Amino acid sequence: MALEGRFDDGVVRVGSDARQRYHDSRGYGYPLEGNEIALAPVEAAHLLYRGDLEAVVDNDGERLGFREFIAREPGDDFGVRFLVYADLRSRGFYLSPAAEPWISDPPGGAADFAVFPRGKGPGDGEIAYALRIIGERTDVPANELAEGVLAVVDEESEITYFEVGTRDPSGTSNSGTALPDGCEADLLADRVVVWEPPLELYEESFYGQPLEGREYDEPTLQCSLLEAAYLAERGAVDLDPETVRERGREVEGERFNRRLTVYTALRERGVVPKTGYKFGADFRTYADVDSVEDLGHSELLVRVHPADYVFEPRDLALDVRLAHGVRKTMVFALVDGTGDVEWWSLERLTP
Amino acid sequence: MALEGRFDDGVVRVGSDARQRYHDSRGYGYPLEGNEIALAPVEAAHLLYRGDLEAVVDNDGERLGFREFIAREPGDDFGVRFLVYADLRSRGFYLSPAAEPWISDPPGGAADFAVFPRGKGPGDGEIAYALRIIGERTDVPANELAEGVLAVVDEESEITYFEVGTRDPSGTSNSGTALPDGCEADLLADRVVVWEPPLELYEESFYGQPLEGREYDEPTLQCSLLEAAYLAERGAVDLDPETVRERGREVEGERFNRRLTVYTALRERGVVPKTGYKFGADFRTYADVDSVEDLGHSELLVRVHPADYVFEPRDLALDVRLAHGVRKTMVFALVDGTGDVEWWSLERLTP
Numbered sequence: 001m002a003l004e005g006r007f008d009d010g011v012v013r014v015g016s017d018a019r020q021r022y023h024d025s026r027g028y029g030y031p032l033e034g035n036e037i038a039l040a041p042v043e044a045a046h047l048l049y050r051g052d053l054e055a056v057v058d059n060d061g062e063r064l065g066f067r068e069f070i071a072r073e074p075g076d077d078f079g080v081r082f083l084v085y086a087d088l089r090s091r092g093f094y095l096s097p098a099a100e101p102w103i104s105d106p107p108g109g110a111a112d113f114a115v116f117p118r119g120k121g122p123g124d125g126e127i128a129y130a131l132r133i134i135g136e137r138t139d140v141p142a143n144e145l146a147e148g149v150l151a152v153v154d155e156e157s158e159i160t161y162f163e164v165g166t167r168d169p170s171g172t173s174n175s176g177t178a179l180p181d182g183c184e185a186d187l188l189a190d191r192v193v194v195w196e197p198p199l200e201l202y203e204e205s206f207y208g209q210p211l212e213g214r215e216y217d218e219p220t221l222q223c224s225l226l227e228a229a230y231l232a233e234r235g236a237v238d239l240d241p242e243t244v245r246e247r248g249r250e251v252e253g254e255r256f257n258r259r260l261t262v263y264t265a266l267r268e269r270g271v272v273p274k275t276g277y278k279f280g281a282d283f284r285t286y287a288d289v290d291s292v293e294d295l296g297h298s299e300l301l302v303r304v305h306p307a308d309y310v311f312e313p314r315d316l317a318l319d320v321r322l323a324h325g326v327r328k329t330m331v332f333a334l335v336d337g338t339g340d341v342e343w344w345s346l347e348r349l350t351p
Numbered sequence: 352m353a354l355e356g357r358f359d360d361g362v363v364r365v366g367s368d369a370r371q372r373y374h375d376s377r378g379y380g381y382p383l384e385g386n387e388i389a390l391a392p393v394e395a396a397h398l399l400y401r402g403d404l405e406a407v408v409d410n411d412g413e414r415l416g417f418r419e420f421i422a423r424e425p426g427d428d429f430g431v432r433f434l435v436y437a438d439l440r441s442r443g444f445y446l447s448p449a450a451e452p453w454i455s456d457p458p459g460g461a462a463d464f465a466v467f468p469r470g471k472g473p474g475d476g477e478i479a480y481a482l483r484i485i486g487e488r489t490d491v492p493a494n495e496l497a498e499g500v501l502a503v504v505d506e507e508s509e510i511t512y513f514e515v516g517t518r519d520p521s522g523t524s525n526s527g528t529a530l531p532d533g534c535e536a537d538l539l540a541d542r543v544v545v546w547e548p549p550l551e552l553y554e555e556s557f558y559g560q561p562l563e564g565r566e567y568d569e570p571t572l573q574c575s576l577l578e579a580a581y582l583a584e585r586g587a588v589d590l591d592p593e594t595v596r597e598r599g600r601e602v603e604g605e606r607f608n609r610r611l612t613v614y615t616a617l618r619e620r621g622v623v624p625k626t627g628y629k630f631g632a633d634f635r636t637y638a639d640v641d642s643v644e645d646l647g648h649s650e651l652l653v654r655v656h657p658a659d660y661v662f663e664p665r666d667l668a669l670d671v672r673l674a675h676g677v678r679k680t681m682v683f684a685l686v687d688g689t690g691d692v693e694w695w696s697l698e699r700l701t702p
Contacts, residue, residue, distance in 0.1 A: 319631075
């Protein structure tokens with residue numbers, strides 16, 4: 001026989017044998033005195049939805065079925081939280097609000113739910129995912145990114161899950177030990193031509209791109225303003241670094257400085273960054289470049305943002321979807337005012 | 352023996368047997384009196400590059416080789432235009448500046464070059480592509496979109512070609528003839544629930560998304576605010592249309608009105624628009640929906656912009672690349688102040 005609950009100060013209290021039926025064996029709510037349990041609105045809605053609760057009585061004594069309860073939207077973001085709660089339940093997970101007294105020692109930050117490993121429940125002390133739930137129109141400031149899972153519910157109630165993690169790009173590429181000295185170069189409107197550099201500059205360290213079909217022994221290399229700024233700073237090409245950086249800022253604005261910071265950081269970590277234009281990113285990166293001949297596929301797509309950037313979920317979906325489609329991982333490099341870089345990866349997750 | 356040219360009022364003049372060697376048999380430049388021809392700077396650079404011209408003499412009598420000529424950057428966007436010119440030549444195309452006297456009857460608008468079908472040249476009177484060339488940092492106002500090819504040169508001199516065309520989405524889907532009358536529905540914070548609508552609303556006309564696992568005969572449908580506004584305007588759900596539209600504007604801002612205009616236009620054309628969130632677009636569209644059971648893949652991804660939008664080439668690359676990766680065509684719907692819609696498709700092209 002289905003039970004009834006009653007609204008009381010933000011939770012739904014259910015008595016009778018609710019504790020054993022809903023809490024102990026199925027991971028809903030938290031125990032109160034006697035056999036009563038307290039349910040979060042989303043948990044109560046789910047039990048109504050499944051017919052396990054017949055009704056919830058509100059403060060005026062009105063009996064609410066699933067439909068009336070939903071229409072009340074008890075709590076912020078109730079709709080999207082309910083949809084994700086129901087989806088994860090249907091996938092065989094137990095999950096609880098990420099707060100006491102539902103669980104002890106809840107994950108901090110903006111996590112809405114603690115999702116337990118399949119087969120485990122709230123009492124087992126093990127969390128699989130710290131889950132945050134947003135609608136597709138909710139902006140996410142970069143400083144709110146946290147390790148865990150982000151569930152985005154779109155306007156038609158489809159749910160996309162992202163695994164969010166910090167990332168530490170590193171590699172074994174030879175980025176600096178064999179840089180030449182003062183190669184002749186010309187600064188053009190929006191790129192640089194390096195005349196007759198040693199072959200290794202491209203073929204081992206993967207700077208620039210050869211101009212095809214030249215009649216000389218050594219290739220003519222075309223470099224981006226970014227690559228050229230990096231090389232000029234190290235005396236590898238005979239251009240004034242500040243002149244190149246100025247040109248970069250003319251062409252790209254502030255973005256140039258941030259991209260140069262990230263380019264430099266990646267090179268210092270043994271990673272080769274090349275332009276990510278074709279993928280709509282700032283860089284595609286190669287971690288282990290021995291020679292251009294044996295080049296594998298790039299592993300990461302990197303997008304550079306200021307540390308105070310605000311993400312729109314739709315752009316996250318686009319970036320991550322594209323990266324997934326070309327078998328790369330999407331990484332966001334957040335650059336603050338002092339030039340420090342924080343690296344975050346986002347990948348699609350099927351829970 | 353390689354010839355020399357001389358700079359004269361924006362073109363490079365070459366005499367001797369240049370006319371027969373470079374113009375008649377290889378499609379460079381246009382004829383002047385006698386055997387002389389005039390070359391655009393890009394054409395002269397290409398002949399220097401290939402060693403066909405030994406030097407170009409400038410107004411001060413200085414002899415410029417390829418390197419010196421390039422460094423002068425004669426003309427706007429010289430670098431990117433040269434790179435594309437060289438790329439298309441290496442692919443076996445003849446191409447000329449899209450202007451008289453290189454060709455008669457040039458394509459209008461922002462076209463830089465007329466590219467001729469393989470095997471044809473400037474004198475054959477047939478153009479394969481009206482080609483515009485930009486660097487990846489050049490903004491493209493929506494009102495500058497024109498049928499033809501857009502070549503974008505990225506910072507490392509890789510070239511991406513886009514075919515740009517007007518588009519007329521149409522389909523055979525049943526969008527309105529069988530709409531129900533006044534179905535009960537609840538307006539939630541950012542979506543609408545329709546209770547017990549007739550099956551055909553989803554199963555044949557593909558409105559909404561069923562909530563899984565309900566115990567009733569008819570499905571509960573969850574609709575986006577956009578779908579609900581459209582249905583409310585037609586009396587299919589018992590919600591006040593303006594209330595729904597207001598909620599849409601609260602959630603999405605002005606974008607809501609534009610998206611509703613495009614949603615309506617697509618439905619009127621027999622096309623079913625569903626949310627494009629997972630692809631970072633506004634809509635994915637289905638042209639021929641008979642029933643949801645036999646649903647094929649969506650054919651188009653549609654992104655909605657105001658008519659005065661300004662495209663960044665990097666976002667174009669991202670959108671088109673993603674669409675290509677999921678085997679759909681990217682369409683931009685430009686909405687002006689009067690609610691008229693212009694449809695443009697962009698697809699990657701390998702010339």
